[in-house]
Amino acid sequence: MTGPRVAMIAPPWFELPPAAYGGTESMCADLVNRLVARGNDVVLVGVGRNGTAAEFRRTYEHAQPDRMGQGIPEVVHAAALPAILADLDVDVVHDHSLAGPLLARGRPLPTVVTAHAPVTGDMGRYYRGLDGSVHLVAVSDSQRALAPDLRWAATVHNGIDVRTFPFRRDKEDFALFLGRVTPQKGIPQAIAAAAEAGIPLRIAAKCREPEEREYFLHEVEPLLGPGVEWLGEVGREEKLDLLTAARCLLFPIRWDEPFGLVMVEAMACGTPVVASRRGSVPEVVAHGETGFVCDDHASLVAALRRVDELSPDRCRAEAVHRFDVDLMAARYEDVYCEVVAGSGHVALNAPVLRASTPRPRSVSEHGV
Numbered sequence: 001m002t003g004p005r006v007a008m009i010a011p012p013w014f015e016l017p018p019a020a021y022g023g024t025e026s027m028c029a030d031l032v033n034r035l036v037a038r039g040n041d042v043v044l045v046g047v048g049r050n051g052t053a054a055e056f057r058r059t060y061e062h063a064q065p066d067r068m069g070q071g072i073p074e075v076v077h078a079a080a081l082p083a084i085l086a087d088l089d090v091d092v093v094h095d096h097s098l099a100g101p102l103l104a105r106g107r108p109l110p111t112v113v114t115a116h117a118p119v120t121g122d123m124g125r126y127y128r129g130l131d132g133s134v135h136l137v138a139v140s141d142s143q144r145a146l147a148p149d150l151r152w153a154a155t156v157h158n159g160i161d162v163r164t165f166p167f168r169r170d171k172e173d174f175a176l177f178l179g180r181v182t183p184q185k186g187i188p189q190a191i192a193a194a195a196e197a198g199i200p201l202r203i204a205a206k207c208r209e210p211e212e213r214e215y216f217l218h219e220v221e222p223l224l225g226p227g228v229e230w231l232g233e234v235g236r237e238e239k240l241d242l243l244t245a246a247r248c249l250l251f252p253i254r255w256d257e258p259f260g261l262v263m264v265e266a267m268a269c270g271t272p273v274v275a276s277r278r279g280s281v282p283e284v285v286a287h288g289e290t291g292f293v294c295d296d297h298a299s300l301v302a303a304l305r306r307v308d309e310l311s312p313d314r315c316r317a318e319a320v321h322r323f324d325v326d327l328m329a330a331r332y333e334d335v336y337c338e339v340v341a342g343s344g345h346v347a348l349n350a351p352v353l354r355a356s357t358p359r360p361r362s363v364s365e366h367g368v
Helices: 023-037 071-079 081-086 100-106 121-129 141-145 187-197 210-223 236-245 261-268 297-309 312-323 325-343
Strands: 006-009 042-047 055-060 092-095 111-114 135-138 152-155 175-180 201-206 228-230 248-251 273-276 291-294
Touching: 006 023, 006 081, 023 042, 023 261, 023 325, 055 071, 055 081, 071 081, 071 100, 081 100, 092 100, 092 325, 100 111, 111 325, 135 141, 135 325, 141 152, 152 325, 175 187, 175 236, 175 261, 187 201, 187 210, 187 228, 187 248, 187 297, 201 236, 210 228, 236 261, 248 261, 248 297, 261 273, 261 312, 273 297, 291 297, 312 325
Parallel strands: 006 042, 006 092, 042 055, 092 111, 111 135, 135 152, 175 201, 175 248, 201 228, 248 273, 273 291
Antiparallel strands: none
16 A cells, blocks of 8 residues: 655755765665655656656756756756646655755645755754744754754654665775765865874765865865875765775764765675764764774774774674665655644545554675
8 A cells, every 4th residue: 555645856966866976866766766666656856867766857957966056956946846746646745955845835735854954053044944834854863953943753864775785794905985075074084094094095085066176176185195095986886896895984074964874885885984973973883883983083093993893794784774775765654644644635545654664674685
């Protein structure tokens, strides 16, 4: 029996699934595909070509990666939503964009918004301005704790399709940094820790926006040299090769990142995570089991020297049992049912709410 019919609003920057960088888009694509596989009717609203199993409505003929962060693509994307939604027979809107939720107040359909961005500063003010018009979902308890006054509908950890991630027990002698070239991601800190630990470091990072290129030129490039290999932005296949081969993922973030999907991707490949104690890190990484949660530079260095003590099988099992996309989809189904029931909107074929999420598949069922 199917649940509520969902209009899934992706951001306007990348096609789904993304070919390379795009954590939100990757999560959104996996969620769409698993909801459809579980018998739900889903219409994806996005840009460019559709690589998911859902029906598709397009706001831009092509993706807008080179305009990422600019306001106009978000506004144009949002402005197309009323006409698109008026032509759809759906019960709930699930919006992952930034500007789209601004239109929820005048809409009869309930709107679920996943807060992918930080909830402090101006973003906190933005989410408070949406109060009462949307049902806000946090991606981690740590994110939610930074703004406890917001009317949160639920916390749903981001998930991945673990079965699509290769698993490898034997690791090569390098640490991997995977992310963006920004001060918040801690590339200089990663280079310093790896150098002191005597471990080669490979850096695969997005560096296409003007601010990213400027930061790379002045703060990262001067630190490159023996023992540090700059790879730049990599595609999915190269990313998976790196994640499976690395002795660890080095994640020395300098901000309270709401989730950090790459940590889960690493664990799915059997690769432990060495990370700073910021944001969701202690919520995702089991210290001493799937990685090390570090408080300072010295503990990062010590952890890099100890990662061989950790079990790749334990890392994979954690990804399966806590962060598989099937769990994420089941939890969002519950959120959809709750908000539709609370709105008074009658959803066709809506199931009775589950008392708990389905039993996760065993590790062996995920190809380990």
